[in-house]
Amino acid sequence: PAEDAGKFMVDGQDTVADVREVLGRIYDFANKVRSGAWKGVTGKNIKTVVNIGIGGSDLGPVMVYEALKPYADAGISARYVSNIDPNDMAEKTKDLDPETTLFIIVSKTFTTLETLTNARTARTWLLNKLQESGAIDGSDAKKAEAVAKHFVAVSTNLEKVEEFGINPTNAFGFWNWVGGRYSVDSAVGTSLAVVLGPERFEEFLKGFHAIDTYFAETPFEKNVVVLLGMLNVWYRNFYKVASHAVLPYDQYLHRFPAYLQQLTMESNGKSVRWDGTPVTSETGEIFWGEPGTNGQHAFYQLIHQGTQLIPADFIAFVNTPNPTKDGDQDVHELFLGNYLAQTKALAFGKTADEVRAEGTPEEIVPARVFSGNRPTTSIFGDALTPFSLGELIALYEHITFVEGTVWGLDSYDQWGVELGKQLAKQITPAISKDDDALAAQDASTQSLISFYRAHRK
Missing domain, CATH: 3.40.50.10490 (Glucose-6-phosphate isomerase like protein; domain 1)
Structure with missing residues (x-):
């Protein structure tokens, strides 16, 4: 919280000043969305925020959103998509109006497989729905405008953010010393600042500070x-x-x-x-x-x-x-x-x-x-x-x-998370088309992939 901001140095950098700068930008953004100053591509106010992340970029924000629903008073609701299973995205977007939906893509590196796959799916959904309804034409310029007004990022990889179509000024960063499962009170909580408001997000941070101080002293x-x-x-x-x-x-x-x-x-x-x-x-x-x-x-x-x-x-x-x-x-x-x-x-x-x-x-x-x-x-x-x-x-x-x-x-x-990711990259080509990749698998995995191939419709 602002009144408690002193200095906390990490590798010679004043992290408190960095945090307050990012929080200030998040609060400005949240106030624009809540007040209606930020509008979608057709000029309508945002009514639903969809947070796309996984692990700490999802579990923390969705838990806090559910816990503090009575404090969501701006007429804006939130939904959270994490699973790469297409069913998750389909269920979370099936009744949404694309003209009033804002996506927040949460990935520090903007390379997380599940998150970026879901982000691209969301972008396709948005553009298809807007074009089907006649809300926008199919020109590249209009599609780029739609993405810029309906997507923001929580990331430090501004190059990748811009490649996706998000204006880098609408990217809110956090640092390597912020671990995912400890990150809900960082920029990862941007969806919460929008739905609950900056004042209540500050109260949330004060609760953390109270226990931090008690524990330390x-x-x-x-x-x-x-x-x-x-x-x-x-x-x-x-x-x-x-x-x-x-x-x-x-x-x-x-x-x-x-x-x-x-x-x-x-x-x-x-x-x-x-x-x-x-x-x-x-x-x-x-x-x-x-x-x-x-x-x-x-x-x-x-x-x-x-x-x-x-x-x-x-x-x-x-x-x-x-x-x-x-x-x-x-x-x-x-x-x-x-x-x-x-x-x-x-x-x-x-x-x-x-x-x-x-x-x-x-x-x-x-x-x-x-x-x-x-x-x-x-x-x-x-x-x-x-x-x-x-x-x-x-x-x-x-x-x-x-x-x-x-x-x-x-x-x-959390190195236990990594092995499965590495093996998934090796196994995925074998699922549908690569017989050499299939032959390289163990007998159990081969059997499961063969079952998939035999029953895929």
């Missing part, structure tokens, strides 16, 4: 962030826990577990330390979850009575933007009653004597006993706001860092 023995990270290490290494549930009791946070999967598992899912030596203990956890109360009717059985210990984080808020009554019953209080009941049940369980006291037949008493003593962490806030969401994300970012530091990992690389 609070002594370790009193530092809740450090203690939560050490608890996770304790469970992983001394209780051999492999799985960690994240259970938000707020439907607006329904994408938060998926966001944490990338943050935690891509950061600490490693078997080699930062110095190249093999680790000597278990690292990383499988993060998963669903919003309450949905999960209660799906997988809580395993958490309560399964044979494996599963630490669970329960996240809830005192206030809701949608207060509702069912007769005299406050529905949000009914919801929170479930939240509190689950943490109590996991902590204290239910003894055989308590089960018998209910008149339960002896033969089914064992099945109704709950051992309790199953670990939970309750994160209970006042309300889900841009500020508190920034705090929540920063909390888990620093927990992830603490774990990685204890295990000696580099929590900021």
